[in-house]
Amino acid sequence: MEKKSEAITIYDVAREAGVSMATVSRVVNGNPNVKPSTRKKVLNTIRELGYRPNAVARGLASKKTTTVGVVIPDISNAFYAELTRGIEDIATMYHYHIILSNSDLNQEKEYQLINAFFEKQVDGLLFLGGELTNLHRETFSASTVPVVLAATEDDTAQLPYVTINQKEAAKEATQVLLEEGHEHIAFIGEALSDPVTGYPRYSGYKEALLEQGKPISEKRIRIGDGRYRSGYQLMTELINENPDLTAVFATSDEMAVGAIHAVQDQGKKVPTDISVIGFNNIPLSSQVRPLLSTINVPMYDIGAVAMRLLTKYMNQEQVDTSQVYLQHHIEIRQSNRVMLKKET
């Protein structure tokens, strides 16, 4: 094993093996135009010298870095962590590496990150989360680097994305509750300005109620931050202000679980007194009692499919659908009442 010294370059290998740099380059890159015997010879001296190609030099010469940038709101959030796993697995499969940075949904930071990644000459960019402004779009289109949005959509521009239909999913959750016969269904959502978790889910909730001719009341609507604490708090308020409440739909599992505990702390039972449905189906939802009924979002798949899509763009492959909606479904567990209809 070589000790710490000046790094071995392709030139050293060439000299040592008695061939040219070009030939060494060819065997390193698996170019078939090399006589087996010389290939073997080169491979041997590579091993002897402990030669390790310099990816930076290669990147400069070839204009490819086999690296993709990932802008993510917060890696410590279970939802994004799982999604990132999907991204990384597919990236590995296609021999790409991932540069990861948290944006905290801060537009200024997002903008900086995108630019920093472009400076690093990423071959592609995956953008997750935040709202897309014109500044984002301009930056994207000023570059030739392919960009794919994950768990985000973009109506205005033609950016490719992969996500689920947020509004439909929220609507379905609300409908399940409606079918149980509840008169009053509360909503614990997230900032309406958030184009992913905010408005679309709110409007799905609203639409479901409207279709059944149920009144929408501000009294039953609360906006939290998606975390457990806010779910707990908001649900406590909701119960106090709405004694007749029998169901709630929360747009995140953490908030839903917080809501369940709030219900219990008020001396009521889930689902006997109050039904609760969450959103995302993060591991937490099947690690609490009662098990949380929730919308299953294929987080891993969103990441995986988005990354796969990105590889197609990077390889200039033909892509048929650039805006893909993955299938969601409602996972009925124990936090809502069983539908009578089911018994037929």
Place this chain on the structure above:
Amino acid sequence: MEKKSEAITIYDVAREAGVSMATVSRVVNGNPNVKPSTRKKVLNTIRELGYRPNAVARGLASKKTTTVGVVIPDISNAFYAELTRGIEDIATMYHYHIILSNSDLNQEKEYQLINAFFEKQVDGLLFLGGELTNLHRETFSASTVPVVLAATEDDTAQLPYVTINQKEAAKEATQVLLEEGHEHIAFIGEALSDPVTGYPRYSGYKEALLEQGKPISEKRIRIGDGRYRSGYQLMTELINENPDLTAVFATSDEMAVGAIHAVQDQGKKVPTDISVIGFNNIPLSSQVRPLLSTINVPMYDIGAVAMRLLTKYMNQEQVDTSQVYLQHHIEIRQSNRVMLKKET
């Protein structure tokens, strides 16, 4: 805004601004040796042309990539996700980017990743998780790139690391249980071969029992995979085979929560009938009922401190302690009985 075309280089800026490349390079890098007026001129044409420095070329010329590699077992695991957040925050603070890859604790994969990161010319490497073999050590020492271990330790080699004292922590958890007066305390651990979550925690458990003269019985020891399911399953077995069991220490919060539910499903109560204590203090532990008593591991800090330490090595700064143990503490909540002593 410039349209997609050939990228603007430092040379274009120099020509356009009527200065040399060196001068442009100086202003881009904030070198003070530039007359204010020419600096301004250069800055202007940079803006006009939409020039964006090419980090790859810079990396090749300067032999610095401002990138650090992170080898992590699994980003979708709450523990590592939080730790990664700590790493990333400090990295950003010091203007580094992070290349992230999952190893799944697979040694072959770890080895490949380390080499791939070296090829990418990372300025430093953060290694988390797995067991350190001689192959790892050789690879590390064959390179001049500084390496720091996070949440892992290394007794044999002189690699720097930041972690907590696993054995002590496990011992404390067991002692808390012991102080409650339990005769039989079960242990749900993880593969003993794991140098972080495995053997050290097991030996802490054992040592605590031994010190109190309590017998150690195989009947009360189970090895799981750290996840909820295995905690549930193993606890179910434990209860069936040990009717006299009144306490359990699990080396992960997920397993501990699984254990709690197993207890409940057997018609017993936590902590009245059985006390349970977990390990890590991931968010889950304060999102279940009863709230889980657990060992608090400063995950974020481990990542942050490790990254900070790495920056010191990368800048060749003086470092006083290269092996740091962060403080852990036991977080008593509701899954174990309150100690009578406390009432005095």
Place this chain on the structure above:
DNA sequence: GTGAAAGCGCTAACAT
């Protein structure tokens, strides 16, 4: 099948 040589876009002496 193999080699020579011209870059890739930038930094870092070294001059001036």
Place this chain on the structure above:
DNA sequence: ATGTTAGCGCTTTCAC
């Protein structure tokens, strides 16, 4: 304060 000039380590025509 600014310019000139070598590289950095590799890929990639283009010859042979």
